[in-house]
Structures are given as C-alpha cells and as structure tokens.
Amino acid sequence: MTTLQAIIIAIVEGLTEFLPVSSTGHMIITSALLGINKDEFTKLFEVCIQLGAILAVVVLYWKKFLVFDKNRLNFYVKLIIAVIPALIIGYLFSDKIDALLESPLVVGITLLLGGVVLLFVDNWFLHPEIDSDDKMNIFKALRIGFWQCIAMIPGVSRSAATIIGGMQQKLTRNVAAEFSFFLAVPTMAAATGYKLLKGRELIMEHPENLKLLLIGNVVAFVVAMLAIKFFIDSLKKYGFKMWGYYRILVGIAILIAIAMGYKLTV
Structure with missing residues (x-):
C-alpha cells in the first residue's frame, strides 16, 4: 500500500463511517479498484483507521463525553450495555466475519437490499416518543446494541442498523443518529484495540506501516468531522431516501x- 492509496482509503472511511452506506463495503471495493493487495496489513489498516473517525465524534460532542454531570454516568452505562452484544458476537464469530470481508458479492447484495429498506424506513416510525438519549432506558440501549450486530455483515452499515434500531425503539431520527455516533466510540475503539494488539508485531517491524496508520487516522479524522455535520443536516432535510437510492445504484x-467478470478482489 502506497501513501496515496492509504490517503484515498482513509478518505473513504471518513466519508462513509457515519453515513448509512457501509464504510466497510466501500473500503473493500475501493481497495480492489486501486489494486491494493489484500494482505494482513491492509486488513489491519482498514479497521484501525476507524480510530480517527471515532475521535471526530468525541471532538464534535466533547461535552457529552468529557463534561461530567449527573447524567454522564447514566450515559456511559447505556453505551457499555449497548456495546456488549457486538463484543460477544464479534469475538465468537471473528473468523467468519473476516471471511465475509473478502466477498464483494456479499457487499453488492447487502448494499442493494439495505437501499430498498432505506427508501421506506422514514414511513415506518412516524410517532417517536424520545427526543433525548437521557430519556432512553438501558433496555432500549441494549436492543439497539443487538441491531448493531447486523452490521457485522459487510455492506449492511453500522450507522444504518443502529439508527433504524434507535427509531424502532421510539427515538427521534436525530437522536437515533446521534446515539449511533456515540455507540460507535466504544464499539470501534474495541475493534481497533483488538486489531492493534494482534497486529502490533506487523506494525513495529515495518516503520512504513506505522507511518501509513498515522496518516490514515489523521485523514479519516478530518473527513469524518465534515461528514458527520453533513449527514445530520441532510437527515433533517431529506431523511433516508437519498441514501437508499445511492445504495441501490452502487449495489447494482x-x-x-461481478456478472461481467470484473475481478473485485485482489
């Protein structure tokens, strides 16, 4: 992987991590189009640059994470409860999940089907009752956590799954989106930490790999800051339908x- 390729992948990660379009799916296809060899470092890189993206959430919502008041403990408890299903299922099925990451066919199908869902989801939850995550109990947080597990299938989108899960639990669209961002922090931090721990020797034995990781995280951080603001604004104005059409076009x-014989894996 060259520095330019690392920057492009990081831009894709930053743009798509918090949009309901699947960052993993987009990175898989982008890597293939760039001709990047899908070696162990590439797989590690695509997970670990999520750290830059989640730091964007912490910076944008720093009061939520860093300013302590009587509601903060309750907020952290909900995040911990919500992340438990993904930690357990991710650990138990890590090998099978990694195998799915090799399949552009899975990405294409899930992007297409998920796009169809997004065309209609705005009409499914018309009477939200919870306009602040402070009003959400831990049982609703846990249910959203189970929704998040669906996104372990490449192309589903962690953001889409958790936002829909939040709306199904009576959260308003905006509160569901923000809780999805918050939930990304412990979820992706755990995934990144696990990958870094497993791949520490690979990183340290090649100084160039460490440089690429640093560059990738900085780029992902900056781009994710912009993408989060854009997504919240577009969600207020247009809902999910525009993202549904996008997913359908990309999936098709x-x-x-694939049907024409193009090789989308390297």
Missing part, C-alpha cells in the same frame, strides 16, 4: 461488474 453497479 457492483453486481453488474
């Missing part, structure tokens, strides 16, 4: 490319 394009 991937499936056509």
